[in-house]
Amino acid sequence: MTATLRARRKLFPVAASIATLGTVLAVLPFPTSALAQDKPLRVGVTAGPHAEIMEAVKKVAAERGLPIQIVEFTDYVIPNQALADGDIEANSFQHEPYLLNQMSKTKWKLTKVAYTIASPMGFYSGKYESFDALPTGARVAIQNDPTNGARSLQLLHNEGILKLRDPKSPVASVADIVENPKKLKFVELDAAQLARSIPDVDAAAVNNNYAVQAGLDPATDAILSEPVDNPWVNIIAVREADKDQPWVAKLIDAYRSEPVKQFVETRFKGTYIATW
DSSP states (O other), X not given: OOHHHHHHHHHOHHHHHHHHHHHHHHHSOOOTTOOOTTSOEEEEEETTHHHHHHHHHHHHHHHXXXXXXXXXXXXXXXXXHHHHHTSOSEEEEEEHHHHHHHHHTSOOOEEEEEEOXXXXXXXXXXXXXXXXXXXXXXXXXXXXXXXXHHHHHHHHXXXXXXXXXXXXXXXXXXXXXXXXXXXXXXXXXOGGGHHXXXXXXXXXXXXXXXXXXXXXXXXXXXXXXXXXXXXXXXXXXXXXXXXXXXXXXXXXXXXXXXXXXXXXXXXXXXXXXXXX
C-alpha cells in the first residue's frame, strides 16, 4: 500500500470501508431465496395447457403487484433442474409422485407448495375404439420415466388388463408385471414423443398436456382414461429455502383464484379440472 493511499484512508475511513464493502458485494452471488422487487418471478411450465393456464395466472398476479415471467420447457426433467439451479423461482407442470421420484435420484431440495389442476391421463389409438379391442400381442407405448410409466401401468392394473406386483408403487415398471393375459408388448418412449407414436403402435399412453398440444381431446378421443379422483394431481414447486417467501403465497393465491378457475373450466371443458 502506498503512502498516498494510507493517507487517504486516514482522511476518509468511512468512504474506504464503503468502497471495500461494495467490492465484496459485487462478487457475492445474489441469494437464491431472495427475489428483487424489480425482477419478475420466473415460473417454469411445459408448453401447452400449463403454459396457457400460467398466462391467466400472470394476468391476475400482475393486478396484485406480482410480475411473472413464464419460461417454457419441452420435457419433464429440465424444469426441476432449472429450479434447483436457481434459473427459475418456481415451476408448475408435474404431479408430486414425479417430483419425489426425481428428488430421490438427485440432491435437489425442492418442495410442493400447492395443488393446482387434475388432468386424468388416457390411452389413445388410431386403430381401435376401445382398449378391450386390442389384439393379443398388441404394441402399447408408455412413458419411459419411472413415475409416468408407473401411472400408465397402474391404470391398466386397475382396469384388470394386467397385474402388477405392487400396484401402489410410484415407480412400478414393465419388469413388475406379474400377469399379462393379452401378452401386450410395451414400447417405452419419452413422454413428449408418445402422441406422435400413435400411428406406429396399437395404443399409446399420453399425458394430457401433450395430448392437447397434439390436437387430441382427452374427453372424447381417449380409449381408456383415469378417474378424476386419482393421486396424480399437479402442483406448484419451489426450492425448500423459498417456501416461506412472501411471493410464494402471492403466486399460490393468484393461481388458485376465481378468474383462473373460470379460465380452466371455459378453455378446457373438463379436460383439466381446477382443484380449488
